[in-house]
């Protein structure tokens with residue numbers, strides 16, 4: 001048995017095992033006025049050793065990665081070994097300052113000089129701060145900032161939460177599983193983990209107190225995180241996950257119920273890098289391309305040419321198939337510096353987000369639509385474009401008109417605000433399709449921030465009220481997909497089919513489970529499951545009631 005276990009919410013299936021790596025929180029500033037005990041020589045030697053370890057590690061990591069990263073890391077190693085900095089640190093230690101504080105102050109002086117010089121050198125300030133924090137971490141024993149380099153063994157990445165920028169370079173070969181203390185089933189960590197096919201547990205209380213290097217077994221289905229598990233336990237958990245995967249691999253082909261009602265199984269992607277997984281898991285197209293990843297960490301929108309190149313890559317991966325692109329969903333939990341709201345927002349999730357911000361910065365939308373129209377022209381995919389956060393018929397009509405003006409044939413909207421679901425019949429005449437975003441629909445229905453771990457329960461897509469809103473939307477007479485994380489649950493995907501949804505879009509690794517669940521149940525069973533779930537008053541009861549009509553789930557290990 002594991003010596004200790006923690007529990008969170010399993011959000012990406014499969015089992016992962018490896019040493020814990022605690023993603024370094026910000027390295028604290030050493031206290032001002034900290035003094036050493038008088039041994040100047042020993043204190044200087046401590047700094048020299050720390051600097052050398054940091055420089056060598058940066059250099060080695062650069063060599064391992066190669067390309068541009070090698071030059072950047074080699075430059076950082078040079079900063080660390082800079083003799084002028086060493087002299088400055090030495091002077092401070094001579095005057096009695098403790099090693100870590102001396103490092104901090106000497107680096108800060110350089111920082112000020114670079115900032116004043118500005119231009120290219122000014123932009124190196126972040127590199128300098130990173131080297132400073134690494135040396136201080138080395139001296140004080142706190143975790144290193146950032147992510148560790150790939151080693152021989154994948155590690156379990158433990159963090160308070162993960163931002164998209166933290167994880168841009170991760171892959172399945174580097175990370176065996178994710179565990180975060182915060183976040184819910186629809187947080188960025190969960191979305192990213194599913195896209196990479198890495199098991200993940202979020203909202204796991206106590207996760208950040210796991211010590212670095214401790215062996216951790218993560219079950220991304222049950223949400224259990226075992227510390228120092230026995231070999232037998234690791235073997236059994238991994239075997240059960242594999243058995244389930246093997247059962248699912250036997251069902252292939254396009255999504256359909258057992259009696260042949262087609263339900264398109266599409267992939268949610270964040271960019272071209274997710275295409276391989278989408279194709280590997282047999283996605284029939286793309287149901288949600290979250291384009292905002294292309295716009296993150298920039299001072300301005302990417303050029304139309306750069307956007308077109310990314311869109312073309314996605315479009316060409318699915319010839320003749322639907323590729324549903326969501327235009328930029330900025331604001332709220334995805335703020336972009338170059339698209340600021342017009343006033344200070346005390347509640348960003350309820351602020352100028354999605355289509356609301358695009359209605360202010362119309363040039364950004366027009367540029368994106370033009371790039372999409374050109375990419376659509378170049379390939380044979382059926383490109384569909386949709387807007388996030390549409391709340392009124394007027395928003396819908398405005399967006400569709402903008403798409404038509406750009407020459408785009410298929411224009412739709414996301415239904416993720418209760419107002420839009422409740423009055424779907426008013427929005428229907430303007431659009432070609434709906435796609436329900438259950439993540440935000442839950443957030444706004446319950447007035448519960450989806451990024452707050454303590455409110456995870458409200459994100460449960462089995463809430464009967466959410467099923468009611470899906471049913472209302474699907475009966476408005478427009479083809480309706482669901483692209484929120486709800487679709488990753490095979491039982492719920494049967495219920496959604498039973499509610500009249502015609503396409504389901506999810507992180508690619510979830511597709512086999514959903515395909516198998518649908519293939520083993522008739523449309524009548526799916527409808528009965530939906531009726532039974534909606535008759536309940538809470539999510540647990542809804543889940544249990546639906547499952548009584550979906551008997552094959554248990555055989556599939558789902």
Ligand SMILES: C=C(OP(=O)(O)O)C(=O)O
Nearest residue numbers: 416437438439440483484
């Ligand atoms: C699919 C959705 O969009 P996102 O998670 O990107 O907000 C949703 O809200 O359900």
Ligand SMILES: [Mg+2]
Nearest residue numbers: 416437439440
């Ligand atoms: Mg959304």
